[in-house]
Amino acid sequence: MASKRSIWSKNFILLMAGDALLFMVYNMQVPVLPLYGKSLGMSASQIGLFVGAIMFAAMVVRLFSDRLLHYFKKKTLLIAGVLLYLAASVCYPLFTAFAPLIAFRLLNGIGHGLGTTYFATAAADELPLNRMGEGIGYFGISSMFSASIAPLVALPIAQKISFNAFFLTCILILILAMGMLAFIKPKVKPVVATKKTRLAGIQKDFLPQSLLIFCLGLIQSGVLSYIALFAEIRHVHGTAWFFFTAAIVGVALRPIVGNLFDQRGPFFVLLPSVIGLIISFILICTLHSQWQLILAGVFFGAADGAIFPTVQSWVLKAAGKERRESATGQFLNCYDFGMGIGAYLLGKVIDISNYATMFQVILYFTIAYLFFTLFYARRKA
Template sequence: MKETSYWSRNFILILIGNALLFMVYNMQVPVLPLFGKKLGLTPAQIGIFVGAIMFAALLTRLFVPWFSGKFSKKVLLVVGILLYLLASVGYPLLGSFGLLVLLRLFNGLGHGITTTYFATSAAAELPANKIGEGMGYFGIGTMVTASLAPLLALAIVQQFSFTAFFLSCIGILFAAMLAILGTSQPKQPVIHTAKKAAIFDRQFIPQCSLVFILGVLMSGVMTFTPIYAQLKHLTAISWFFFVAAVAGVVIRPIVGRSFDQRGPRLVLLISTVLLTVGMVMIAFIDRNWLLVVAGIFYGVADGAIYPTLQAWVFKVTSVENRDTATGMFLNSYDLGMGLGAVVLGALVEDIQYQGMFLVLAVVGLIYIGLSLGLSRRWLA
């Protein structure tokens, strides 16, 4: 009974709302770089445009303790989705680099709020001994929609227009809003802000360090693989993201159970090796089938590392400190994503796309050793 109690109406609606929001996010992953390229932006400008969302999300999460003390999670999720909507309406209407970055910052405010409170709202529905498995299933909702997102997004752009794409994003965001409006606010004990964890807590340095580097690696793949594949005259980029998402869906329940039983070390070892192999494969892609295979490696790694690190954070923090712990964790990831997009965009202008992906492969090798060292020392 206890083991399945988290499959409540609230948990399901939160899962659906989160999945739909991330569908929009993952639809934008392959399209926004192409949208920026169409507008004439340079690789460095595309990196700033795409990465700006992460910096805004990071700053937003610094106010998580204040938000939690003033508003319910439901209200905060509604506000976050509205900010996402504002950005999606503005993208096709504003064509200058400065205004696009400004809109991306608004998008980032919404991203910071929603990613924090979707995760903590879901975790609040889970029993302590099923955090890994429960968050794994929660992540499956994200991965299922992510598997459809690139195919849908690129098909809309190719068959219709960028405007039609943004209208589709708006419709999906309205559906996410309806899911959240359908949830009920659970009764929670009053938590005094003074007793909450600080914005920075050294307890979470291992997980946050690892997720920061993961963000750098992911930003390189998500931002520049579509353009690199286009330059290589490859047509399977949508299938790259599709198989990556499917691989992530398949691996997450396995990863969740492994974490609950053995902790993070084994999962991190296998997945970081696969991630490094995927980076090398992307650097040398010259065939569509190779791009698809690289997507499998990337998808398994992404589907394993992130939820393992997130479950690890939930495992070592108290229930009342989850909001602030989640904010620190997500800020580390978004800082990696944001800095990665900007720095790697500048790097591309010096060493080209293949050189940039080879640099990421070297970072992946370092990541293997770092993952093993930190998970051994700080094993949950």
């Protein structure tokens, strides 16, 4: 029976492992690249553009998410994504000028777009529909686990050894991810292209969920791009522990969140999660000690570990198997657009004011986000 079907197939486990390694590199770059940009003399808005450029390239790639499957297997596209990630990581330490670094970040974004789209949908293909929320929750644990250890690995290497050593570590992890992909045996064969094939556009069925995840991306961009620099200005140490704590809490909540979504729907997950997000920004805005930073990480991780997989499962369940790639592409594009534009615009806020003001802006926006979540998720509960 479908209810008894195990979610732990060989392919699913390998996809989890490969996704974890790819996201580990991403989460290693998140706290380090702003420091690298600052060391090269970039302004706050330039740092935001440098960090966020990956998201814009990923968005463009996802517009072709359905069409690419008419010509290539998912495994081929995943390998291409990891290779592009690898090429960018090799090039970052070779150049110091802003323009080529942006170009390599865009190249990185193409790989990011391929990887995040097809790892997620390939994993979804392995899951029974009635256990989709649970399965996606467990799948998300892989990326959350890698996020938990990534800053603990990345920041000490970059700050105590060198940025070159940091990029070398990224390269080695990506080579290991390639090894995981080699053992995956895809089930789905590429389909024959037809004249009706077109680019993935905006799907109104998933627009409210897409707006919810866009806002989450914008909110998160300020923390991920600037928390290390803000803590440095406030003379608070332990940024790596903020990321570690956030990720561990997120990992712990994922299975619970998946089951709660399957049984009660999105509203019962999203409401307390956004409240936790507000609490985390109150703590960040008044930051003065390491314990406060770590406590903010607890609330931030709880919110992130609940909101993202809940909205993702909501979209995947509504889409059905035939629209899974395009729905996932739209979902991730909206998240990445929020992350990308948020990092740049919030950098502009810092340029004309300061880091404290920027985090206050995010706090007010998050309060508005709570009312939007209440309005839509309650209607669908």
